[in-house]
Amino acid sequence: MVTPNPEFTKEIESRGGGQVLMCFQCGTCTASCPSGKQTSFRTRKLMRMAQLGLKDDIVNSEELWQCTTCYSCVERCPREVPIVDIIIALRNIAVDNGHMYDEHKKVATALSKYGHTVSINDNVKAQRKDLGLPEVPPTVLANDKAKADLDKILKATGFDKIIG
Numbered sequence: 001m002v003t004p005n006p007e008f009t010k011e012i013e014s015r016g017g018g019q020v021l022m023c024f025q026c027g028t029c030t031a032s033c034p035s036g037k038q039t040s041f042r043t044r045k046l047m048r049m050a051q052l053g054l055k056d057d058i059v060n061s062e063e064l065w066q067c068t069t070c071y072s073c074v075e076r077c078p079r080e081v082p083i084v085d086i087i088i089a090l091r092n093i094a095v096d097n098g099h100m101y102d103e104h105k106k107v108a109t110a111l112s113k114y115g116h117t118v119s120i121n122d123n124v125k126a127q128r129k130d131l132g133l134p135e136v137p138p139t140v141l142a143n144d145k146a147k148a149d150l151d152k153i154l155k156a157t158g159f160d161k162i163i164g
C-alpha cells in the first residue's frame, strides 16, 4: 500500500517542475518515447510515481536518467503536462540528495574546467589547423572573460559544490 506524499509533488513544482497532477495517465508519453523503446524507462510510470510522491524510489531509480529530453512526449501530451521540466526537477532533487553518476560528474567537471562538456584535444586542434581554422574555436575556450563569467555563474548557483 502506497501512501501519497503531497509534499513531494509540491517540491517538484517549486523546483520548476510544473503541474504533475495534471497527468491523467493516458500513456501517450510512454508510447511516444524513443528511449522507452530501448530501455525499461516508462514515462507514464515516472509521472505516476511523481504524483504519488515516491521520492526515494524516484531518486534511486536508474530510469530517471534515461530520458534524452527529446520533447516527443511534451508535444503529444493531451494535458500539456510539462514532462521534461518535471524530469529535470526530479533530477535536480536526486542530485541534491547525493545521487550523481560518475559519468555525469566527469561531464560536469569538464564544463567547470574548460567551459565545454567535451574538451578540445591536440588531435582536434591539428584537424582544425589542417582545415585552415584557428586551433582553438572562438568560444569560452579562447575567451578568458567569458570563462571568468562562467566561473561566477557556477559559483553563484552552487554548481561547483555539487561536483566537489
Ligand code: SF4
Pocket (backbone or CB within 6 Å): 022, 023, 024, 025, 026, 027, 028, 029, 030, 043, 044, 047, 076, 077, 078, 079, 080, 081, 083
Ligand atoms: S501523455 Fe501526459 S497525460 Fe498522458 S500519461 Fe503522459 S504525462 Fe500523463
Ligand code: SF4
Pocket (backbone or CB within 6 Å): 029, 032, 033, 034, 035, 036, 043, 066, 067, 068, 069, 070, 071, 072, 073, 074, 083, 084
Ligand atoms: S523527452 Fe524524455 S520522456 Fe519524453 S519522449 Fe523524449 S526521452 Fe521520452
